[in-house]
Amino acid sequence: MEKIDAITALAALAQETRLDVFRLLVQAGAKGVPAGQIAETLSLPSATLSFHLNQLKNAGLINFRRESRSLIYAAEYAAMNGLLAYLTENCCQGGKAGCGTVVCDTAVLGKTEEAG
Amino acid sequence: MEKIDAITALAALAQETRLDVFRLLVQAGAKGVPAGQIAETLSLPSATLSFHLNQLKNAGLINFRRESRSLIYAAEYAAMNGLLAYLTENCCQGGKAGCGTVVCDTAVLGKTEEAG
């Protein structure tokens, strides 16, 4: 991950509404959540939500797919993991024990879809 | 970690200069780096550096100690780990394998001081 991407991602997450949205999507898993449901859950005006979804999307932290009239948004786990890796990348210079970057394994996440 | 703390930390890191400073400190390890040396390394005017160090400090991401006339800044690994944990906290709801938050172990970092 390049520095500019990390900054963009961090900036996207450094805002209450977006952090809420992102975490909601992280919880939701790969199945995602329709924009309308996000708006309802977080009590956000559609224009406001749309603005923030766009920020997260541009930051590469979320993706979306259309399903009929709804746009389903989902967390981009690879991007999140990349960001965390970037943040810890130079930690523990020698890089031996005590320095890992394991986070969310999307393969495992797929199995949590039963929640929907 | 509370939401407001996570936002503050993310906002502090979502800025090129501060991200550079933070990573520099993360690399430096527990021994830290004097403000003047940070300024020189990153070619920053003292006022600008001071401003950003203050942001990072307020965010709890770095700490400092005085050593004679110098202020030695160092990464607050616990805060960084806390932030990463917060970000991944609700990921993999069931929370089994594939979802970990291992990052920087300060105990290990202490042993890298030989680099200075």
Place this chain on the structure above:
DNA sequence: TCCATATTTCCGTGAATATGGAAATATGGA
């Protein structure tokens, strides 16, 4: 006390961001 060094605080300016109502756009069904 007096000086040199190290760092912070003050302050005005230019730029970027968050907000949300209203209108516009996209999709599906009959």
Place this chain on the structure above:
DNA sequence: TCCATATTTCCATATTCACGGAAATATGGA
């Protein structure tokens, strides 16, 4: 084609942020 639903884009306003020169503050040594 026509309507209803779902979401986005447009826009103006208020707020917050980054910058860096200059002056102020803090520490140590003689």
